[in-house]
Amino acid sequence: MEIQFLRDVRDPDTKEILHHKGERYHCKTSVGDDYIERKAAEKVRYASYVDRLRAAATAPRQVHANDDSVAAPVLPVGFGIVKRVNGTREQWFIQEVTAAGSALIYEGVPAGCPASVVKKYQELNGADVDPAVAAEAARIAQCERHAAELANKEVEKKNYFRIFGGK
Numbered sequence: 001m002e003i004q005f006l007r008d009v010r011d012p013d014t015k016e017i018l019h020h021k022g023e024r025y026h027c028k029t030s031v032g033d034d035y036i037e038r039k040a041a042e043k044v045r046y047a048s049y050v051d052r053l054r055a056a057a058t059a060p061r062q063v064h065a066n067d068d069s070v071a072a073p074v075l076p077v078g079f080g081i082v083k084r085v086n087g088t089r090e091q092w093f094i095q096e097v098t099a100a101g102s103a104l105i106y107e108g109v110p111a112g113c114p115a116s117v118v119k120k121y122q123e124l125n126g127a128d129v130d131p132a133v134a135a136e137a138a139r140i141a142q143c144e145r146h147a148a149e150l151a152n153k154e155v156e157k158k159n160y161f162r163i164f165g166g167k
Helices: 029-037 049-058 115-125 131-164
Strands: 002-005 017-019 024-026 041-043 078-086 089-097 103-106
Touching: 002 029, 002 049, 029 041, 078 115, 089 115
Parallel strands: none
Antiparallel strands: 002 024, 002 041, 078 089, 089 103
């Protein structure tokens, strides 16, 4: 919904002007209805749907503290450290951002991770392990998980054919 303010609107706590008279504002319908009900604004009416689309395309995007829309952050490509909170416990992980923009979070140290990132990861998690040893351990753990997944798929396949017939 787009509204146009009929008077200046101030923040009740700080008395700072939030919106000026004559300003147009795109907002949720519930917010616009609240301003209209308080006689602080009126709904903007367009002659046609095309006029409304044209105005929306040329209007700058207004973002306020009470706006629910959030722009996704642009992450730098490469490896980094991220913190996740599980209940009251903080955990640090290694994150890799690909050129496509997807972020991969690793439980251990992935292959190809720079030694400086591995060292910081170990300091934050309180581990005193050589980065090369940690990378090898992570590679072994990943191989073990992969082997377990393959074995599980074989069991599922055998059970499927046992129940439904076939091979």
